[in-house]
Every structure is written in structure tokens, then in C-alpha cells.
Amino acid sequence: MMQITIDSPDATISCPVNLAAPRARMVVANWKMFGNLALCRESLPRLSAAVMDSVELVVCPPAPYLGEVGRLAGRSGVHYGAGEVASESVHLEAEELESRSRVHYGAQDVAEVTHGARTGEWSADMLAELGCRYAIVGHSERRDRHRECNQTVAVKAAMCIAAGVIPIVCVGETMSDRESGQTEAVLAEQLTAILQLMKKNAMFVLAYEPVWAIGTGLAATPEMAQDVHAFLRQQLATFSPVWAESVTILYGGSVKADNAASLFAMPDIDGGLVGGASLNVDDLLTIYRAASI
Numbered sequence: 001m002m003q004i005t006i007d008s009p010d011a012t013i014s015c016p017v018n019l020a021a022p023r024a025r026m027v028v029a030n031w032k033m034f035g036n037l038a039l040c041r042e043s044l045p046r047l048s049a050a051v052m053d054s055v056e057l058v059v060c061p062p063a064p065y066l067g068e069v070g071r072l073a074g075r076s077g078v079h080y081g082a083g084e085v086a087s088e089s090v091h092l093e094a095e096e097l098e099s100r101s102r103v104h105y106g107a108q109d110v111a112e113v114t115h116g117a118r119t120g121e122w123s124a125d126m127l128a129e130l131g132c133r134y135a136i137v138g139h140s141e142r143r144d145r146h147r148e149c150n151q152t153v154a155v156k157a158a159m160c161i162a163a164g165v166i167p168i169v170c171v172g173e174t175m176s177d178r179e180s181g182q183t184e185a186v187l188a189e190q191l192t193a194i195l196q197l198m199k200k201n202a203m204f205v206l207a208y209e210p211v212w213a214i215g216t217g218l219a220a221t222p223e224m225a226q227d228v229h230a231f232l233r234q235q236l237a238t239f240s241p242v243w244a245e246s247v248t249i250l251y252g253g254s255v256k257a258d259n260a261a262s263l264f265a266m267p268d269i270d271g272g273l274v275g276g277a278s279l280n281v282d283d284l285l286t287i288y289r290a291a292s293i
């Protein structure tokens, strides 16, 4: 395992990266500001029972539910009586659950500093302490509503890496960017900010989420998404060709049970970042299984 170095405004950070590892296939459920404790308790045991070694499954609930999701993901419902959790997993033996791959979980955002008087924010270290393996950074809803710029997103990603949390970095163009032929320029600018801070070889997940496809029911076609994913991988390769092959690139934007398989069949699409459809456990499981093909 080699070490890589990151220059952040706070510190110089070293983090391990395993270049020998093949890139992971993955489905990430971004619940956004939806769901409740009942959804956590209904879905986590079912997801844990369905998880396969070949595809990672990550749940990113609203922050107040991270502790409960972590608890459920860690023990897959064995702490609950059958009356409390309506799930097949409560019938599984503890050893069987232990031996399975676990559902991972992560936050939808993180602060760009390690600590401070920041009401309503949380640090990457706090997420690590809660057992979060991932944190989404740079989602277009935060870039738009919270005015997060490329530099802020890059610092957040670096904070995650320093804390041992893998950032899922979102990039994507608006419809007007696309219509004016600016898609590649916009994506390159978003990605360059990240790469300049992380240098190369850092462990992160990239998510291509065209803004016009989010929550609209209008997903990119598999070919359209593949073109962009190939472009993103090419950009990564300018830093390191070997590393570029190891980076998981997810597609997000109206991924549904009926279009997931065709999107995930494309060579540079390694899985999905799923919003609305992830709130329905059956749909999420169908999407998850589509990533194993």
C-alpha cells in the first residue's frame, strides 16, 4: 500500500491508496432530506440480507439517522425482535450475518474544516467515528443552494480523505451548459479543482450527475452517460493512467429500476448514485442487483 500526499489549507495530509485493487462496483442510496426512522428500520435489514461481495451498497441517510443506520448496518437487525423489524434478515443466524459483506453508510455532506464554531455542521473525523465509510461532497443541490464552489468541494474531499472517509465527489453540467456545448469544459473545471488538491492516486469515488437529469425522470441515455464517463476517466488518466482505471465512476440522475441495467452495462459506468428510487426498498434492490451484471 503506497502513501499519497494532499496539500490542504489546514495541513499536509498523507493517505493510503491501494492501486492494486480493481475498481469497485457500487450503488449509493442518497435519501436526501427524506425518510424517517421507520424507513431505516424497514430497509437496512432487507438491504443487509441482499448485499453481495461483488457490489458495494451504501446508504446515505439524513445526518440525524446516521447513528441508527450504522447500528442496523453493523448488526443487520439481530438486535431487534421480529415484531420490531419486518424483515427476512431477523431469521438469519448472527454468524451468517457477520460473514456477509455489510451495507456501508455515509453522509450527504461534510464541513470543510476539522472543527470550529460551525453551527449545524459536522466534520469528517466525526463521520469516521460513527463508522461512515463514505461522504458525498459537491452534490449539485449543495453547489446550487449553498453556493459551494469547486474549491470548497475540493477541500471537503481532502478533509474526508484525511479522516479516512472516502469522498463521493459529484460533478455535472446544467442543461444550459450542455446546450451551449460546454459540458466537457464544465466537468473538466470541476474535476481539476479536486485533482489539484488531491494530486493523484487518492482513493475517491466520482459521481457524474447531470443536473438536468436529477429528479426529472429524464435520465441520460446509456450512450450519453458513457461518453461523459469515458471523458472523466480520460481526465483522471492525465494524472495517472493506472489510477484512472481504479476509480469508481457512478452515474446519477433519474436512475430507476427499469433503466439501471442498461446504464450499468456501459464499460465506464461502475454503478449508480440513486435519489428518489432509493427510498423504495424493492426498487433500490432491483437497481443494486442490476449493478452486478
Ligand SMILES: O=C(CO)COP(=O)(O)O
Pocket (backbone or CB within 6 Å): 030, 139, 209, 213, 214, 215, 216, 217, 252, 253, 254, 255, 273, 274, 275, 276, 277
Ligand atoms: O441527485 C441524485 C442522487 O444524488 C439523483 O436523484 P434522482 O435519482 O432522484 O434523480
